[in-house]
Amino acid sequence: MLNFLIAVLAAVIGFSFFGILPYGGLDILFQTLVFILLCWAANKIFTQIAGIKPNPESAVITALILSLISGPFNVWSDWIILLIIAASAMASKYVLVWNKSHIFNPAAVGVIAGMVMGYPASWWIGSKYILPVILLGGYIVLKKIRNLHLTLSFLAAYTILLILTRPLGQLSGVFLDSAIIFFASVMLVEPLTSPQNKAKRIYFGIFVALALVIFQRLGLAYSLELSLLSGNMLSRILSPDFRMAVVLKRKEYLNQSIIGFWFDSLRPIVFQPGQYLEWTLSHDKPDKRGIRRYFTIASSPTEKEILLATRISDPGSTFKKELANMNPGREITTSKVSGDFILPKDTSRKLLFIAGGIGITPYRSMIKFMLDSNEKRDIILLYGARNKEDFVFRNLFSEAERIGLKNIYIEGGIDSEAIKLNTPDFTERIIYISGPEPMVEAVVGELKSIGVKKTMIKTDYFPGYEKI
Numbered sequence: 001m002l003n004f005l006i007a008v009l010a011a012v013i014g015f016s017f018f019g020i021l022p023y024g025g026l027d028i029l030f031q032t033l034v035f036i037l038l039c040w041a042a043n044k045i046f047t048q049i050a051g052i053k054p055n056p057e058s059a060v061i062t063a064l065i066l067s068l069i070s071g072p073f074n075v076w077s078d079w080i081i082l083l084i085i086a087a088s089a090m091a092s093k094y095v096l097v098w099n100k101s102h103i104f105n106p107a108a109v110g111v112i113a114g115m116v117m118g119y120p121a122s123w124w125i126g127s128k129y130i131l132p133v134i135l136l137g138g139y140i141v142l143k144k145i146r147n148l149h150l151t152l153s154f155l156a157a158y159t160i161l162l163i164l165t166r167p168l169g170q171l172s173g174v175f176l177d178s179a180i181i182f183f184a185s186v187m188l189v190e191p192l193t194s195p196q197n198k199a200k201r202i203y204f205g206i207f208v209a210l211a212l213v214i215f216q217r218l219g220l221a222y223s224l225e226l227s228l229l230s231g232n233m234l235s236r237i238l239s240p241d242f243r244m245a246v247v248l249k250r251k252e253y254l255n256q257s258i259i260g261f262w263f264d265s266l267r268p269i270v271f272q273p274g275q276y277l278e279w280t281l282s283h284d285k286p287d288k289r290g291i292r293r294y295f296t297i298a299s300s301p302t303e304k305e306i307l308l309a310t311r312i313s314d315p316g317s318t319f320k321k322e323l324a325n326m327n328p329g330r331e332i333t334t335s336k337v338s339g340d341f342i343l344p345k346d347t348s349r350k351l352l353f354i355a356g357g358i359g360i361t362p363y364r365s366m367i368k369f370m371l372d373s374n375e376k377r378d379i380i381l382l383y384g385a386r387n388k389e390d391f392v393f394r395n396l397f398s399e400a401e402r403i404g405l406k407n408i409y410i411e412g413g414i415d416s417e418a419i420k421l422n423t424p425d426f427t428e429r430i431i432y433i434s435g436p437e438p439m440v441e442a443v444v445g446e447l448k449s450i451g452v453k454k455t456m457i458k459t460d461y462f463p464g465y466e467k468i
């Protein structure tokens, strides 16, 4: 997201220099730098008061969004307005909270504060020249963060509602409006203020579109911001999510490169086996991959501690280096229990679990859960890893043979031949696939080539890794 926003800013500054946009390129650059400075400083002060480690990356993202939708200001004469907008946006993250997590999109709150001071957001980003950059960049980012469905549900609902509610003559100009597309690709999808699972995110998109059209019909100013804030509120009511610090208790090497981190949580975390958490680990000089990651909860809800298991690579990200160097007693922030990669309710359904390398983590949670609750199911686990030293949790999986698990370990990749050979009844099974993204995509392709229906496949992608 950060790179996308920087690219949009670079484009608008460039277009302004060449006179394509009617703004001063330098004014926009200054405004952006001042917003970054103010958001960063305000965030630092508020986190110090709240006793939380600051997350500079999210402060910079908010600053860039604010710069793209408000003003352009003259930073010398309007600095007090920039200060109020930036400080309100940052304050909202620590004041307007519920369950230790902010409710509203900080940039939208900042913009409303500017409006109250008589300086509403101009949405100057709404220009046909910037549209291709937003469309292309937005598509790439949303695909990467797997959130295209939210943006599309909003845009589709908004388009339909406009067609239904406006005379044809008034429709021109409202489609492919770059401000609306920027709003839908950047602000709407903020993970901490939108719902957790896919279905709820689609409803959230439709709700925000409906609220927007109603506010527009009522003639309310700032209907875009207000529709988002109403959506954020609904999202929090539907998903009373939390943000919680967990404390590292111990860590252990599960093989040469996979480390298991066991955490104590202050309050119980409610989750289903196979779900994941978002983990935020503030650290100095983070690389461009940033300070947040999704990790599956590899422990079972029946266990007291939370297990995060991950592969440490060389060269690795700064996040993983910081994680690997954590000592017992250190805290890390978790939020958002999410994920649909869970066991079917019907215990009589036959299952095939396919794991590639570190993709074993959700199955560890499910299998441990079934063992502890003595839940018998017909499951075949096809577990592929680079070599035999790489397989982890083998003792647990052997123990689970008593509740119906059949374990097959494969050195190297899993292809259609291995699937046919080891699971002759594969067409009768719901097939779960978890692992590095290229591995999951390859296995889905193999399954389709042997006639497995899409509806029988469930996937859990681990982006960032290239191979098992």
Ligand SMILES: Cc1cc2nc3c(=O)[nH]c(=O)nc-3n(C[C@H](O)[C@H](O)[C@H](O)COP(=O)(O)OP(=O)(O)OC[C@H]3O[C@@H](n4cnc5c(N)ncnc54)[C@H](O)[C@@H]3O)c2cc1C
Binding pocket: 276, 287, 289, 293, 294, 295, 296, 297, 298, 309, 310, 311, 312, 313, 314, 315, 316, 317, 318, 319, 320, 339, 358, 361, 362, 460, 461, 462, 463, 464, 465, 466
């Ligand atoms: C729903 C979900 C659940 C997930 N669950 C898990 C889980 O349980 N366990 C898990 O490990 N991951 C999980 N992931 C993936 C996780 O979020 C990370 O994307 C993944 O671990 C890669 O982490 P990383 O970006 O820190 O890169 P690293 O793990 O540090 O590196 C990954 C690859 O990128 C290369 N690389 C990294 N940094 C650099 C650099 N600076 N220069 C050159 N090459 C570099 C490494 O050499 C390596 O090949 C999950 C993802 C999702 C979406």
